[in-house]
Amino acid sequence: MIEIDGVTVSFGGVTALNGLTVQLDAPVVGIIGPNGAGKTTFLNVLSGFVRPNSGRIRAFGQELTGLQPHQRAQWGLRRSFQKEQAVDELTVEDNVRVVLDSLPLSRGAVEDALTRALEFTGISAVRRRSVAGLNAFERRMTELARCVAGSPKLILLDEPGAGFSQSEVATLRSVINGISETVGARTFLIDHDVDLIQATCQRTMVLDFGSLVTYGETASVLADPRVRAVYLGMEET
Numbered sequence: 001m002i003e004i005d006g007v008t009v010s011f012g013g014v015t016a017l018n019g020l021t022v023q024l025d026a027p028v029v030g031i032i033g034p035n036g037a038g039k040t041t042f043l044n045v046l047s048g049f050v051r052p053n054s055g056r057i058r059a060f061g062q063e064l065t066g067l068q069p070h071q072r073a074q075w076g077l078r079r080s081f082q083k084e085q086a087v088d089e090l091t092v093e094d095n096v097r098v099v100l101d102s103l104p105l106s107r108g109a110v111e112d113a114l115t116r117a118l119e120f121t122g123i124s125a126v127r128r129r130s131v132a133g134l135n136a137f138e139r140r141m142t143e144l145a146r147c148v149a150g151s152p153k154l155i156l157l158d159e160p161g162a163g164f165s166q167s168e169v170a171t172l173r174s175v176i177n178g179i180s181e182t183v184g185a186r187t188f189l190i191d192h193d194v195d196l197i198q199a200t201c202q203r204t205m206v207l208d209f210g211s212l213v214t215y216g217e218t219a220s221v222l223a224d225p226r227v228r229a230v231y232l233g234m235e236e237t
């Protein structure tokens, strides 16, 4: 259970999150809303890159508010960004090893976790290649491997499917669907692809202008006329 309690974030005159209060309790939670709704800001607050003006965040009983980003990573938080983060000059395995080396693990445990992460994301065959020589989807899967490595508790994915083909998104979908059982982590997924949200997220939260529109079972949320109005740009029927 991840408890968000009264989180407000202002950037000058812009209120990116406005007293957000919600308890997120599914293996994979979708986060949707129009551009500028506050979705990425929410992930930034969770990962510690943005300090809220007010409010608290607790995850599985642990107070995250006040922890630095590296302390959250050690606790078990992982994050992928809209913009690619994998380092071009490093091999795939070294990109993942960087994450594991920051954790209190023995050499052998690092290598085991590395192999598991690469297998889980389907990129074992390219593990010794440098990221610069990979295609865009292999680079995205390298970032996914960084997220699932080292027994994370909570994985935050910011539009991981953007720009990929249907078959690549299908591969991504099955990886996301396997995280809860195989990796044992919760996932929060921002994506504009409603089909991906529907196929992976048991529950979905909708934001608009930094406020919670609704949170609930994904099928009901997507059928909600308020959601269709704010997110899908449809008239209420």
Ligand SMILES: Nc1ncnc2c1ncn2[C@@H]1O[C@H](COP(=O)(O)OP(=O)(O)OP(=O)(O)O)[C@@H](O)[C@H]1O
Residues within 6 Å of the ligand: 011, 014, 015, 016, 033, 034, 035, 036, 037, 038, 039, 040, 041, 042
């Ligand atoms: N660092 C910042 N400085 C100033 N304003 C910001 C900053 N980050 C976000 N904002 C503003 O806060 C609001 C919420 O932005 P955010 O990126 O969280 O929305 P979003 O829902 O992720 O949008 P998108 O779907 O376009 O990625 C927007 O009005 C945005 O311009």
